Amino acid sequence: MKQGVLYGIIAYLAWGLLPVYWKLFQSVGAWEILAHRIVWSLVFVLIIIIITKRWTKLWAAAPGLKMKGALLVCSLLISANWLLYIWAVNSNQVMETSLGYYMNPLISVLLGVVFLKEKLRMGQWVALGMAALGVLYITVQYGQMPWIALSLALSFAFYGLAKKVVNLEAMIGLVWETVFVAPIALIYMIVIEANGTGTALNLEGWKLAMLMLAGVGTAMPLYWFAQATKRLPLSTLGFIQYLSPTIQLLSAIFLFGEKFTMTHLVSFSLIWGALVVFTISSMRKKAVSVPMNSEVVIKKQA
Incomplete structure (x- = not known):
């Protein structure tokens, strides 16, 4: 249990601190950052597969076209999520990314x-x-839909749904998800460098090294998350997952100087309230089901 909590906290801390990481590369376009993230993620996870000798399992x-099709859907969804997230962070929209990941569980x-x-349950x-009222309120006040938040929440939620169908181990799944898009990403990197429009190679040495470590930064939180899910009930992991958007929100306000208005307060409060109500309702459902199941076991033993 303690190990599970520790793995969960480390995973969501890493995801929460990603905006600080992506801000290092503001001079690089979102598409170029995404290409590097995909390629270096594939390199890193393939090294792990080689070291652990898991080619057969991979x-x-x-085994079939149906599974490969499902993995392709996962690949496209997570790539779209990554691209939008990187663009939003480097366009000073970190607060809206936070809103999106608060909305995601719902x-x-x-x-x-x-x-x-x-x-x-009711x-x-x-x-x-x-949660719907929270989105509606911010839409009416600002006169436009919080499309970044909704797109992030929807793309990651559909990715989670697709992953549920695929049901693969984190590292194995990440290999297949990156394999589908890595050739496109690599071609894109070569083309922009040949055209002289690439900017990543013009970064300072330490920044370029940090960009290459995007593969580690992508794979390791997934591994920590997978370890947490093995050890913790989903209700406990559900509490820990709000650590990530909370860190993003605090980073937006105190590190990146984004304004937290009264409109934000009302909208976020409705969504925070929704998360509290949902969590309590889910826990009550489990609390009710335990004695009933225990009674059945006792009767069977009798």
């Missing part, structure tokens, strides 16, 4: 209802309604 993980639940026919429906 090939066996995607949208994931809604997708579960729509696609997996999962059933919700409290959980109330939570979804509160």
